[in-house]
Amino acid sequence: MTLDNQSTPRPFERKPVILTVDDDANNLAVVRDCLSGFNYTVLVAEDGESAIGRADYARPDLILLDIMMAGMDGYETCRRLKLQESTSDIPVIFMSALAETGHKVHGLAAGAVDYITKPFQQEELLARVGVHLSIRDLNRRLKESNDLLEARVEARTLDLAIANRELEDEIAERQAAQEQLQEQTVILEEKVEELQVAQLALRTSEQKFRAIFDQTFQLIGLTTPEGIMLEVNQTALTFCGATEVEVLNKPFWETPWWNTSPDQHEFVRTAVQRAAAGEFVRFETVYVTPAGVTHHIDFSLKPIKDADNKVVMLIPEGRDITSFKKLEDQLRQSQKMEAIGTLAGGVAHDFNNILTAIMGFAGILNAKLGDSPHAHFADDILAAADRAATLTQSLLAFSRKQVMETKPEEVNEIVRTISKILRRVIGEDIELHCTFAPDELTIMGDCGQIEQVLMNLAVNARDAMPKGGTVSITTERMELTEELIGATLKPGPYAKITISDTGCGIDETTRQRIFEPFFTTKEVGKGTGLGLSIVYGIIKQHGGDVTVYSEVGNGTSFKIYLPLVASVSTRPDIAPLAPVIGGTETILLAEDNDGVRNFMTQALEDFGYQVIEARDGEDALAKYHVNSKRIQLLLLDVVMPRMNGREVYDAIRKEGGQVRVLFSSGYTADIIEQKGILEDGVGFLSKPVTMQVLLGKVREALDH
Ligand SMILES: Nc1ncnc2c1ncn2[C@@H]1O[C@H](COP(=O)(O)OP(=O)(O)OP(=O)(O)O)[C@@H](O)[C@H]1O
Ligand SMILES: [Mg+2]
Known part of the structure; x- marks a missing residue:
């Protein structure tokens, strides 16, 4: 800060006031006169006391003070003025006649600013007064300026302090806010982290459920209650070869899954309405692929x-139940075949009893007639009965109740052997191609029966191709897994024989029945309808299965599966028959069929035996108790009412009876054995039986 007009005195606001003090009135007048013409207000005082009072009162700008005064001298007055606060800063100029320097020094030491020696020159007085007034004025202005400056500094300092405090407050506030912000940020970060973890878990879970949704075998979707498609899984899309765009946001009934008939749309629309009303709707439906394959679907709307x-x-x-349906069909078919088999087996059994009587009596008749011209009637009866016996044999083959001589057989070998005969059987118009598996295909089987199977199939193929064609026989080894097997086979290694022809084919209705005995489409006299029944029976008896695939107009293919074996075991061969000789032993014959019983009694008695007849098991046991001593052989029919042959034999043995036994049955030995009736070394007679066989077996049993 600079002071204004430091060198040039500024005009006084008021006229400068000069107090002149002198005890000499003349001197006072001189000074006043000297100054008055120069714009000064001149006050006067005649002694020190009044000077101090005046100065205090009037606050002059300058005091001209005489030293030598009566009373208080100038030095003392000056000292007191300097001590008094109100006058201390008023410049004092001594005016004295004392010119020695000592006085001047003394005066300046008392606080004066200048010293004028009397007598003085007016110019000097004016100059000195002017200078000191200027100095005083400058001093005063300097002081004012300083005060102002100080005040400003103070005000500024105060402002600064306030601002500073405000700033500090603000900083503190900001710090608090920042801390709060940091806390919030930490919480927020934790929340974000939690959210991210939750989001990740949600995404993983979504991925998992999406995978399940998409990859399940089931065809699944999601619709609004109005039936508008919201979601669909990949399986369902792949199933009908559609894309999401083609099905999403469309009414469910207008999607490509409902393509079989226009009625389906209306039906599904109604189903949607029912489901929307809260009902669980379920029905079976079909879907036909663009390639024309029909799929059965178990469908539900939840x-x-x-x-x-x-x-x-x-x-x-939707659940594709096509293969399930197929299995169900297969099962139904095999159950039906089983039932027919039981029926056929039963019929064959009863027939065998009747035939036994017919053949037996015809035999006796023949023997008795000797050379009589009527003897040929007996031969004719025997021939007819023989044909009937062949028929019942076929029925037994179908019902799997014929004797089977199983041993390890090589399928390629069987096919190779039979193919030579087949070539002749099928004729020249038909070509025969055989393809063999490179591996050995060993099965436990009856070679003759397998040959019969191939023969029957080849003959059918020939009949289906009156204008010629091709029959192919292929053998393969194959592993049947859970997915491949039908309702009837166990998983494992199989020999597969395929016999295909290029004939007329079989329509669906016919196909359903071809394995039934006596089912034929051939003219009367051309076929009995037993060919495939026999095939079926034999293959089943071998633990295998036979399937058929056919296209009308293109041909038919039969596939035979026979279980392969690793280790093999053979069964004892059936012993050859002993020569026909009679005896004299007593035989207890238990047989519920009158015809058979009569024939057997007749034949045995004719050859010297004693026969005790019984009509059933209980009767046999009673008769044994009476005649136990003389009975040497029990000839027991296995299947009898009330008590079967085996039970009779067991009862006798339990009682301690030691007697030989020969069982007979219309069923074959194999089946009887499977039912646990025969044991090793026990004889068996398979009906129908000729006289020779009967006598031979009886002798053998007695001599065993
Ligand atoms: N390869 C085939 N091609 C066309 N149809 C066949 C074929 N094999 C069988 N069939 C049909 O199955 C029916 C039954 O056959 P199956 O062999 O059981 O009896 P069949 O041949 O009529 O008489 P049989 O064999 O007793 O002389 C036949 O009548 C025929 O309609
Ligand atoms: Mg046939």
């Missing part, structure tokens, strides 16, 4: 409800 029991969406779900 309503999903919220907490208020309001339907919020529908889940359409």
